[in-house]
Amino acid sequence: MTKPLRVLQVLRAPVGGLFRHVCDLAGYLNDKGHEVGVVVDALSFDAESQTKLKKLEPHLKLGVHPIAIPRLFGPQDIIAPFQIRKLISKHNIDVVHGHGAKGGFHARLAALGKRNVKKLYTPHGGALHFASSSAAGRIFHLLEKSLIPFSDNIIFESEFAAKSYREQIADPGDKGVVIHNGLSQDDFTPVPSNGEFDFVFVGELRDLKGVEYLLRALPQITKHDGSKPRLLLIGDGPHRQQFEELSTELGIESQVEFAGAQPARNGFARAGIAVVPSLKESLPYVVMEAIAARKNVVATNVGGIGEIFGPEKSQLVPAADVGALAKAMQAHVDGDKDLNNRNNRLLAHVGEEFSLEKMAGDIAQVYLNQ
Structure with a gap:
């Protein structure tokens, strides 16, 4: 059997299809003998989020870690990558996988320079929903492009997302992989x-x-x-x-x-x-x-x-x-x-x-x- 992996999933708010994707993935990995932890945004960590994550806890041997990750850029975005980096070291993480624009941004920044940590990102729309003509869009798109060299793989959930990324951000080349979402x-x-x-x-x-x-x-x-x-x-x-x-x-x-x-x-x-x-x-x-x-x-x-x-x-x-x-x-x-x-x-x-x-x-x- 392949050596079990220690995986850290990073996302912002535990809502919608993105959260469903992370839940399904965590459950599958746990069933296959891998160990999984999740980082979520502490700023939007309400009672409903806690209930959802409570159901997921049996699949999370490495726990749930609330860290402040604001929706738009702010001072906390300077601190968050260092907090995630500590988690990566503490739990000897093999794979860090960021989901959504902010999750992908912090996950990859946190693992910079860690050669033994595989860095992955799934946009889930994310930055692709920001217009290039807007200030936020320009910032997100610039960051996306600058982080491609520090990504081992970018996993797109649709051919459409991959095409949009190439047109709006850049072509990730062989790092880009299309894997459709799936149902149980x-x-x-x-x-x-x-x-x-x-x-x-x-x-x-x-x-x-x-x-x-x-x-x-x-x-x-x-x-x-x-x-x-x-x-x-x-x-x-x-x-x-x-x-x-x-x-x-x-x-x-x-x-x-x-x-x-x-x-x-x-x-x-x-x-x-x-x-x-x-x-x-x-x-x-x-x-x-x-x-x-x-x-x-x-x-x-x-x-x-x-x-x-x-x-x-x-x-x-x-x-x-x-x-x-x-x-x-x-x-x-x-x-x-x-x-x-x-x-x-x-x-x-x-x-x-x-x-x-x-x-x-x-x-x-x-x-x-x-």
Whole structure:
């Protein structure tokens, strides 16, 4: 058997697909006999974060380490790499893997000069979501480019992310590796809907997720019996209030429920059609999860969603297009005659290309390759 590795995963806030990715990876590595520790942001370490990490603790033999990592650059960014560097020495870390813009920045800086420590980075969108024209974007992109020589590998979760990185930052050459996110076998258990809602959105309530376009599309849709469809929004975020106000302004507040943050499968159990109206994405777990749960899925053609849809990519709709989104949602409500065949092709594609075993196994192999 290969010598067990001691791995330190570095991320900022334990939320969303990035955290799901780290959890799945940590569980897999632990099951294979490796030892894992996690660094998270102490500034956003609330009760909900603590609950999530508590569930992960059995897979973390090297523990959870809260360190202040602000979302935007500040004085703490000078201190954090030194704190992580101490952890690397204390736990004799073999691999340090940074996730997201800030996690990747601190992980690689912390391991500078440590020849026996492998340095990896997965963007998860991260700096790629910052426009090059903005001050923050210019800073992040410059830092990304400067850290490529100090990275052993950069793991992209989609071909789209790899292409965007080459165009916006630089070509990492042979250091760049594409490994798709993956789902566990449990995720492929069907989730029947109780029909309480027609549509469900699962994600962070912020502009980037296209919630405004979803709300504006809803009034254009009518059910067979002439009634109006209902929409369930699972998630929370910085723009929740403005979306609540918009639903009132559009006169659809009785059709919409803001249910707050909870597991995606709770939403899948209450609605038959999942809508992902994002303006930007990397490789969103929620699209794969909805397909695996046997939901009908309406999604925009952004980021790596086309890779998830594979043979059904032509079914995706343009982003920021209320009319196109409403048309696709109406077609699902009407029950397109070829819908079952398309869903079966989607399910087969996701099951073959996006498994947890494949994702984590491929990443572990990158860790082990010298």
